[in-house]
Amino acid sequence: MTAIKNIAIIAHVDHGKTTLVDKILHHCQLFRDNEESGELILDNNDLERERGITIVSKNVSVQYKDTKVNIIDTPGHADFGGEVERVLNMADGVLLLVDAFEGPMPQTRYVLSKAIELGKKPIVVINKVDKENCQPDVVQDKVFDLMFNLGASEDQLDFPTIYGSAKQGWMSEDYNKPTEDVGALMDAVLEHVPSPKVEEGPLQLQITSIDYSSFIGRIAIGRVNRGEVRENMNVVLLKRDGSSVKSKVKELFTFEGLGKKKAESAEAGDIVALAGVDGFEIGDTIADPETPEAMKTIPIDEPTMSMTFTVNNSPFFGKEGEFVTSRHLRDRLFKETEKNLALRVEETDSPDSYLVYGRGVMHLSVLIETMRREGYELQVGQPQVIIKEVDGKKMEPVETLYIDTPEESSGKIIELVTQRKGEMLVMEPRGDVMHLEFEIPSRGIMGLRTQILNVSAGEAIMAHRFHEYQGWKGDIPKRMAGVLIAHDTGTAIAYALNNLQDRGKFFVGPGDEVYEGMIVGENTRENDLTLNVIKTKKLTNMRSSGADDKTKIAPKIELSLEENLEYIDGDEYVEVTPKSIRLRKIHLKEHERKKYAKK
Structure with missing residues (x-):
């Protein structure tokens, strides 16, 4: 051996x-x-x-x-x-x-x-x-x-x-x-490193990862805890809920180098991949059919955040993506739950929307980005933290937040975090930076990274991790600024953008396609503002000197997918297609937005 x-x-x-x-x-x-x-x-x-x-x-x-x-x-x-x-x-x-x-x-x-x-x-x-x-x-x-x-x-x-x-x-x-x-x-x-502890007894193997092959389907990966596993061996699959299913190992692989190598048998202590066992989930045990004995199930951290995933229904629907229907979206999300253990998907009252639960914005944004690259079009709502009720009290997830920042911007950062219900635990100098630690509700972290990078001129380093559920901390102020919304569908014109520059910062540039209800920028004030970015210059047969000077427009702001997800409000969606990421209001027409705002 x-x-x-x-x-x-x-x-x-x-x-x-x-x-x-x-x-x-x-x-x-x-x-x-x-x-x-x-x-x-x-x-x-x-x-x-x-x-x-x-x-x-x-x-x-x-x-x-x-x-x-x-x-x-x-x-x-x-x-x-x-x-x-x-x-x-x-x-x-x-x-x-x-x-x-x-x-x-x-x-x-x-x-x-x-x-x-x-x-x-x-x-x-x-x-x-x-x-x-x-x-x-x-x-x-x-x-x-x-x-x-x-x-x-x-x-x-x-x-x-x-x-x-x-x-x-x-x-x-x-x-x-x-x-x-x-x-x-x-x-x-x-x-x-100790050699694997090998127990005496019949086969026992816990599935800890899942691989997929288009030729042989789902592959179970795990470590042989005891006994020996062989090709064409009859086994029993012991599931998390206590049920058991008879099965057979059709093919057996061990790991060699970067790939897998076919093997006839593997002994306790080795890590193997098995094909042919159907219907397994992570945490299930593959055991000897004569004396089946399940291993302790693996505890899995609960999701802390949810988002609404819905089919794309914007005016630009279907222009860039290959998979656009609700059936495509449903199949893809449920397929992801087979191997992504911390992810949960729930159907909603609408056949076009699904609630997806994950471990954080990063976890969910990686799924969205993967789907986008595969050719999917979808829309995603504002991330929501998962609220629990314990003994009649409303509880929310609280995280420990760590920030290393240049000393001169530490005051502004502390102010930003405390506005979002953060409580400071540690403040100490470390070399040429100030190290800060806070306890802050998960809700307060959304959108905070962009603000912290702004006040520290991009020099602050921020990391956070889930701490525990605590009592509800009260309302957290929303996004400080309103948004600029396109009034019509068409192509953004340099002339219009130039005349509107005092209204705020733009997310679109000249030549970008926009539609009615799409968010094209951030307002300098707190309210939302609808404006016309496709307005062209009226042409006359008179030319005045200097009238045709080239317009100077500030470059458009390009946000990453995560920044977009953290930026949006409750009445907004991020539209994601293989080629574009756009922000939009859920209700595209202005009279509809006013009607729903009154409710």
């Missing part, structure tokens, strides 16, 4: 997790010398590469000194916590990657707390020691303090530390003595 080590790599967003996996793959000579592999090998979909984040956990496997090392790359963002929690069940040890300059960050804390709860022992990897002004020793102390505060055991606190630079491709036990490769880290994995 080959020795096996299962490790998960956990870290905050952008601390170099995926880059480190690249270097491990190269060190273990997974690629031939003449093979082009590129960078960020595991972030294999366009969205992950563009955003520089890992969204879906990935499995790879390398062979190092007669040991098979299964590596699981996990998402670092709290919105994808559902992914992290499950995959940690497959690992026996974790590599905790920390930036030598930034130290442990909010998301590090979130993911690490999950690993400690599950009793995993970490190897701490302090990355980016080649950065200027970094303090690897101070960061190591901070990791120790963090683990102590999270209730780590003595064994967990006695963690080994490896220093290095994943970008430069070296790891060492002493950051003053760079090496040539990442061998020191791999040696630490062999030495400190």
Whole structure:
């Protein structure tokens, strides 16, 4: 039997997790010398590469000194916590990657707390020691303090530390003595990560991830807890609700390198992929039919936010998208729930709208962006936090908010956060920045990032994570400014935009197509204003000197999908198509808006 080590790599967003996996793959000579592999090998979909984040956990496997090392790359963002929690069940040890300059960050804390709860022992990897002004020793102390505060055991606190630079491709036990490769880290994995605990007994395997192949359908991924799984073996699927279904393993794969390799059998401790078992969900157990025994189900974090997804019914409906009907939308959303565990979809009274629940704006925006790239057209309503009632009291989700900002803008930021019912917990200088911590309702965070970036001239760094449900905090002031709404359908004209510049900032530029009821800008005042952006200049046969000077128009403001979702109000939609993202009022005609405003 080959020795096996299962490790998960956990870290905050952008601390170099995926880059480190690249270097491990190269060190273990997974690629031939003449093979082009590129960078960020595991972030294999366009969205992950563009955003520089890992969204879906990935499995790879390398062979190092007669040991098979299964590596699981996990998402670092709290919105994808559902992914992290499950995959940690497959690992026996974790590599905790920390930036030598930034130290442990909010998301590090979130993911690490999950690993400690599950009793995993970490190897701490302090990355980016080649950065200027970094303090690897101070960061190591901070990791120790963090683990102590999270209730780590003595064994967990006695963690080994490896220093290095994943970008430069070296790891060492002493950051003053760079090496040539990442061998020191791999040696630490062999030495400190325990081999899988193998129980005696018949087959038991818990499904922790789902893959999909257009040839063989849904594939279950999980770790063999005990016993042995073989191809064409009769098994029983034990479901979360206690029911059981007889089934058969038609094909069996183990992980090798970046792909899967067909296998005849796999023993306890290895991570495998199974095809042929139907109707499974994450958390179900595949067991021996003679003595079926279910494993403890995986707890899944509850969604904290909901949005209305509806078919696109704007005047530009169907011009850019391929999938536009309510049936397309319904099938796609329910298909997503099969593998996206933290997502829930509910049907509404209208056949064209669905309520989608997720872990945050980021979680839901990734789904919207993916659908948009697949050719879907849809409209999305304002994100709403999920309110609970406990003992007759109204409860709402509260988050811990962390902001690092230049000192001169800290006063304005504190004012912004307290206006949104935030309470300050910590204020301390860290180097040349001020570190602030608050408790704030999830409602208060929506749209806050844009304001904080504005007052700090783009220098503030903001992160937040779910803390707990607390009593309702009262009303939070809405968006300060009203919006500018197009009066007619047509093409925006430079002449009209130029004459209206004193009214506010525009989201459209000359030549952009607009329709009646579409939001074309932000008003300088609090009220909404309807205006004509397609008005052309009256032509006369007289020319006055200077009348035809070129107009100077401020460039249009382009918001990202997340910024749009956080920007809209309750009576507005974000229209999303493969080529465009537009803002619009739900009621396009002005007399309809006035009628509904009175209600």
